[in-house]
Every structure is written in structure tokens, then in C-alpha cells.
Amino acid sequence: MNSPNASSPAPGGYDASTPLAREIADLTRRRIALAEQVLPKPSRPRILTVANQKGGVGKTTTTVNLAAALARAGMRVLVIDLDPQGNASTALGVEHRADTPSVYDVLINEAPIDDVVQPSPESPNLLCVPATIHLAGAEIELVSLVAREQRLRGAIHDYFEEVDQPIDFVFIDCPPSLGLLTINAFVAAREVLIPIQCEYYALEGLSQLLDNIKLVGRHLNPELVVSTILLTMYDSRTNLANQVVEDVRTHFPEQVLDSLIPRSVRISEAPSYGQTVVGYDLNSAGSLSYREAAGEIALRGEPRRGDS
Structure with missing residues (x-):
């Protein structure tokens, strides 16, 4: 016989007081809120370079999934894969063999x-503007070219002039290094989005990245600002992850998004199917x-230079 103090099962047959039930209820609430959300289109195309000189921070994953999420919300989004590995091209399911016309x-x-x-x-x-293996040699080839830092910027400007349907967002995925490819991305963009993983040494190298962005802003692109910082690979069960979140929000209160990207099997699986996690499992936590x-x-809008 059940104790009168025992938890009663919810109508669906599970105990509403359990961690699993609370998680299901939270996911349901978030799904409903997203379904009702209407995002404003920007008054001009927003160009964001996604950069971090550290590898393995979720840079490409962030690029393609933010792009896919905005496209699903009705935006017209262009992803430029500027990493010779071509992982963004893979995740978006576009052709990027050696003979494919590319960036x-x-x-x-x-x-x-x-x-x-x-x-x-x-x-x-x-x-998507795909990357192919040829991009690996582009750093060397760019050195001798005229206006070598401005070539991507000029191409994007020309594309905006010619395209039939206006572009709302451009995301540029960079290699994890500061060479001419990344400099082209910084010169072409007005915003920098930095993914930071919630792990040990999360802030290592960040000051150097910020110094490099300031240098580019001073000499090549005065419009460039660090508008957005996104915390990735978050595991709420660890004290370390929560400490990293606190530290980053203390240092960058205006730029850090409230949203945290969790460690997720679904996020990791999606690229092997040539998909983003938004396309692979729309209602998963990731x-x-x-x-x-x-x-x-989208709701924050494009910052003015003095805002960052």
C-alpha cells in the first residue's frame, strides 16, 4: 500500500517531482516560447565573423547552428566557410570536393x-560559400595579391549589390589562427562573435584575440566590434563550468548571451549526417x-561601435 506522503504520478504516468520530469517540462516550455517568438529582420545585413584562436571551442558548430536557427526563423542567411577543413560546408550538407567552385x-x-x-x-x-582543400594554400597566395586583406569584403559588397533576395545575416567561419584568411574575415565583418567553452583554460589566449581585433579595427576596419560572446560545452553538473560562466559574465557583461550551449550528443552527431543540430533534432536541448x-x-540588434 502506498504511503499517503508518496509523490503522485503526473497524468502522463511519470512522477512530476523527478529531475527527468522537470527537464521534460522545461524543454516543453522552451519549445512553446520559441514557437511563439517572432524575430525582427535587421535594417541592413549583419555580418558576423565567428572567431577564436583556440581550437575545439565549438566555433564551426556555433556558426552553422546559429545560421540554421535564424534561417528557420525566416531570415535569409549566408555562411562563408573560411576554414580549410571545410567543416561548416560538411555540416550544411553542401558539396566541397577539390573541384567544387569555392571561397x-x-x-x-x-x-x-x-x-x-x-x-x-x-x-x-x-x-553557403564552401571551402575546399585549395584554401589551405590561400594564405601564401594572398601575400602577393593587391588589397589582400580586403578581398572578401569587396566580394561580399558586390554580392549584396547583385543578389535578388536581400541577405539578413552573414556568418564567416574562421580557421583557429590569425593569418590572412582570418584578417579578411575581420575586415569584411562589422561584428565578431566569440565562442568560449566552459572548461579549464577557457580564457587562455582571449586577451591576444581581443588585441588582434582592436588592431584590425584601428588599421583596417573601424566598424569592427566584439558584439557577442557565447558560452559553449556547458555542463551544469560541474563547479568548473559554473565558475567559467561567472568569470566570463563578470569580464564581459554586455557581450555575453544569456543562452548557454550544453554538451550534447545530438550536437556532436549532427555533422556526420551532413546536418546542423537544428535540422537533425529540432526539439533536442542542443x-x-x-x-x-x-x-x-536578432533581438539585440547590431551594436553601435561605442556600445562594446
Whole structure:
């Protein structure tokens, strides 16, 4: 016989007081809120370079999932894969074999972006300029070219002039180093988005990255600001992750998003299927987190230079 003080099962047959039930209720609440959310389109295209000189911080994952989330919300989004590994191209399901027209042709041969851009199978609103293996040699080839730091910026400007449907957001995925590819990305963008993983040494190298961004801003692109910091690989069960969140929010109170991206099997699995987590499992915790982060970015709007 059950004790009168025992928890009663919820109508669905589970105990509403258990951690699992609370998690299910929270996910349901978040799904409903996202379904009701209407995001404003920017008055001009927002160009964000996603950068961190440390590898393994979720940079490419962040790029493609924010782009996919905004595309799902009705934005027209362009992803430029500027990493020779081509992982963003893979995650978006676009062709990027060695003979595929790519961002290499844009940078080195001055091909129009319209000649190399591909739609992602996930959404007609989600476009990608792929990277191929040829991009690995582009750093050396750029050295001798005229206006070598400005080539991506010029190509994007020309694309905006020619494109039939206006672009709302551009995300540029960088390699984890400061070479001419990353400098091109900084010069082309007006905003920098920095993913920071909630792990030991999370802030290592960040001051150098910020100094480099300031240097580019001073000499090559006075519009450039660090507008957004996104905390990734968060595990609420560890004191370390919570300490990193506290430290980063203390140092960068204006730039850090409220949304936290959790460690997630679904996020890790999605690229192997040529998908973002938003396309792979829309209602998973990882997908909801990226969709919430994308909503924050859209609702905050583009910062003025004095805001950062």
C-alpha cells in the first residue's frame, strides 16, 4: 500500500517531482516560447565573423547552428566557410570536393560569390560559400595579391549589390589562427562573435584575440566590434563550468548571451549526417539552446561601435 506522503504520478504516468520530469517540462516550455517568438529582420545585413584562436571551442558548430536557427526563423542567411577543413560546408550538407567552385576562387581568382554559393538542403533560406582543400594554400597566395586583406569584403559588397533576395545575416567561419584568411574575415565583418567553452583554460589566449581585433579595427576596419560572446560545452553538473560562466559574465557583461550551449550528443552527431543540430533534432536541448541564442542575437540588434 502506498504511503499517503508518496509523490503522485503526473497524468502522463511519470512522477512530476523527478529531475527527468522537470527537464521534460522545461524543454516543453522552451519549445512553446520559441514557437511563439517572432524575430525582427535587421535594417541592413549583419555580418558576423565567428572567431577564436583556440581550437575545439565549438566555433564551426556555433556558426552553422546559429545560421540554421535564424534561417528557420525566416531570415535569409549566408555562411562563408573560411576554414580549410571545410567543416561548416560538411555540416550544411553542401558539396566541397577539390573541384567544387569555392571561397578560394572568390579570394584568389576574384570569382563572384554568386558563382560559388550553394543552398543548404536544410533550408532555401540557408546559403553557403564552401571551402575546399585549395584554401589551405590561400594564405601564401594572398601575400602577393593587391588589397589582400580586403578581398572578401569587396566580394561580399558586390554580392549584396547583385543578389535578388536581400541577405539578413552573414556568418564567416574562421580557421583557429590569425593569418590572412582570418584578417579578411575581420575586415569584411562589422561584428565578431566569440565562442568560449566552459572548461579549464577557457580564457587562455582571449586577451591576444581581443588585441588582434582592436588592431584590425584601428588599421583596417573601424566598424569592427566584439558584439557577442557565447558560452559553449556547458555542463551544469560541474563547479568548473559554473565558475567559467561567472568569470566570463563578470569580464564581459554586455557581450555575453544569456543562452548557454550544453554538451550534447545530438550536437556532436549532427555533422556526420551532413546536418546542423537544428535540422537533425529540432526539439533536442542542443537545438533549443542554439535557437534561443540566435533569437537573442536578432533581438539585440547590431551594436553601435561605442556600445562594446
